[in-house]
Amino acid sequence: MNLTKAMSTDNTKRVHDYLDEIYTTVVKRNYSEKEFHQAVALFLRSLVPLLAKYPIYMEKGILEQITEPERLITFRVPWVDDNGKTRVNRGLRVQFNSALGPYKGGLRFHPSVDSSIIKFLGFEQTFKNSLTGQPIGGGKGGADFDPKGKSDNEIMRFCQSFMMELSKYIGPNVDIPAGDIGVGAREIGYMFGQYKKIRGAFEAGVLTGKGIGYGGSLGRTESTGYGTIYFLQEMLKDSGFSLKGSTVVVSGSGNVSIYAMEKAMELGARIVACSDSNGYIYDSNGINLETVKQIKEVNAGRISEYVNKHPEASYSEGCSGIWTIPCDVALPCATQNELDEQAALTLVRNNVKAVAEGANMPSTPEAIDVFLENKVLFGPAKAVNAGGVAVSSLEMSQNSMRLSWTFEEVDEKLHEIMKNIYQNCIDAAEEFELEGNLEAAANIAGFRKVADAMIAQGVV
Ligand SMILES: NC(=O)c1ccc[n+]([C@@H]2O[C@H](COP(=O)([O-])OP(=O)(O)OC[C@H]3O[C@@H](n4cnc5c(N)ncnc54)[C@H](O)[C@@H]3O)[C@@H](O)[C@H]2O)c1
Numbered sequence: 001m002n003l004t005k006a007m008s009t010d011n012t013k014r015v016h017d018y019l020d021e022i023y024t025t026v027v028k029r030n031y032s033e034k035e036f037h038q039a040v041a042l043f044l045r046s047l048v049p050l051l052a053k054y055p056i057y058m059e060k061g062i063l064e065q066i067t068e069p070e071r072l073i074t075f076r077v078p079w080v081d082d083n084g085k086t087r088v089n090r091g092l093r094v095q096f097n098s099a100l101g102p103y104k105g106g107l108r109f110h111p112s113v114d115s116s117i118i119k120f121l122g123f124e125q126t127f128k129n130s131l132t133g134q135p136i137g138g139g140k141g142g143a144d145f146d147p148k149g150k151s152d153n154e155i156m157r158f159c160q161s162f163m164m165e166l167s168k169y170i171g172p173n174v175d176i177p178a179g180d181i182g183v184g185a186r187e188i189g190y191m192f193g194q195y196k197k198i199r200g201a202f203e204a205g206v207l208t209g210k211g212i213g214y215g216g217s218l219g220r221t222e223s224t225g226y227g228t229i230y231f232l233q234e235m236l237k238d239s240g241f242s243l244k245g246s247t248v249v250v251s252g253s254g255n256v257s258i259y260a261m262e263k264a265m266e267l268g269a270r271i272v273a274c275s276d277s278n279g280y281i282y283d284s285n286g287i288n289l290e291t292v293k294q295i296k297e298v299n300a301g302r303i304s305e306y307v308n309k310h311p312e313a314s315y316s317e318g319c320s321g322i323w324t325i326p327c328d329v330a331l332p333c334a335t336q337n338e339l340d341e342q343a344a345l346t347l348v349r350n351n352v353k354a355v356a357e358g359a360n361m362p363s364t365p366e367a368i369d370v371f372l373e374n375k376v377l378f379g380p381a382k383a384v385n386a387g388g389v390a391v392s393s394l395e396m397s398q399n400s401m402r403l404s405w406t407f408e409e410v411d412e413k414l415h416e417i418m419k420n421i422y423q424n425c426i427d428a429a430e431e432f433e434l435e436g437n438l439e440a441a442a443n444i445a446g447f448r449k450v451a452d453a454m455i456a457q458g459v460v
Pocket residue numbers: 179180181182183224251252253254255256257275276277278319333334335336338358359360385386388389
């Protein structure tokens with residue numbers, strides 16, 4: 001990746017040489033971890049104006065430290081399937097940065113999970129958590145386990161084996177995992193049960209995303225999707241647009257997508273398409289969300305089944321075609337690198353006004369450049385989808401105070417947090433003359449708090 005874009009003066013050249021050195025070390029030390037390289041490169045290029053103005057971050061070696069996780073744990077997860085066959089998966093937990101608080105970040109169960117995926121997510125999580133204003137550090141974890149097609153008992157045995165080992169490294173004041181792709185309330189429940197048994201104590205604050213009946217927070221399920229729309233609303237408002245009457249395309253049909261669609265519809269948007277890892281549906285009258293919820297949340301089926309109930313809609317195989325549908329707003333809410341340069345150019349040709357990233361790193365660097373160059377309002381993942389971890393942090397607060405807030409109380413706090421994140425990004429954009437580049441502004445705003453705390457705490 002070319003980090004030289006922002007370089008113009010001698011001072012920025014010095015910064016640039018420094019960032020190049022950091023990046024070279026990251027690539028050498030984490031050879032073959034492409035997603036991690038990508039996240040670090042995108043991040044570093046944003047910091048040029050900050051480091052040019054405040055060289056202390058270079059003098060104190062903050063970037064050398066911040067790009068190396070505090071700890072990466074990998075472990076064997078053996079379990080027995082329904083046919084009595086022994087299976088083995090790899091579990092991982094990265095404890096990336098604890099400058100602002102205990103490590104916090106989700107667990108992903110997906111065959112693609114490896115150290116590169118977990119490290120890119122943990123790195124991003126550190127700055128996302130900082131942006132929320134909550135006292136939480138950054139972490140992430142998961143396993144290369146595929147929950148698809150597994151029985152409920154197999155899922156339980158896997159979760160128990162996974163927690164048997166993970167329990168050695170987590171705790172309410174140490175590291176607090178949550179869900180992510182492939183890990184929802186059911187998996188969190190099985191992992192919490194096993195943790196409780198191992199410890200012989202009910203420590204509610206060790207995991208978030210728990211069921212409402214045993215320490216979960218109302219509004220956690222909706223939080224990432226709703227938060228995405230609250231951020232989008234602020235972005236649109238500042239440019240004189242509104243969601244009312246706008247046409248929206250959303251990729252995925254999981255937790256983030258469903259609740260982003262729900263809030264966007266509530267605000268008057270027409271959602272015309274959504275997808276899963278096989279293909280996408282298009283319904284020009286507007287997607288019927290109840291049908292999507294029934295297929296995905298109740299039946300765990302495929303999105304293609306939508307057309308059985310709504311023959312006026314169409315289904316197409318393959319995921320990337322969804323970005324060819326003309327829309328005012330595009331919300332990539334599925335997975336990393338799902339929206340490439342070609343897709344971005346098509347969206348621009350179709351006059352997209354705004355793109356907000358509900359998923360983590362869904363746009364490739366080239367796609368982001370296309371959006372910025374064409375003045376599309378672009379909301380970067382670590383700011384846009386921070387609502388999930390923000391409400392997880394509210395769940396931790398409720399657990400330690402032994403009380404439960406109502407849905408409305410949680411939603412109001414979430415809305416306030418998302419507005420603050422947006423404002424912090426705008427302030428950073430103004431200070432560093434990055435108007436229109438919320439990507440760089442979010443990186444700077446997230447980084448500064450972590451870096452200042454690291455300086456205060458010394459070289460540890
Ligand atoms: N759940 C959260 O609170 C949360 C918070 C912040 C960020 N995220 C991020 O949001 C994204 C989605 O997470 P989720 O919790 O909704 O997961 P999920 O497992 O509930 O849903 C993921 C969805 O994406 C679909 N999908 C996978 N690959 C696809 C592809 N190439 N094209 C189209 N669809 C595809 C799946 O079929 C599924 O519908 C991930 O990047 C995750 O890291 C989630």
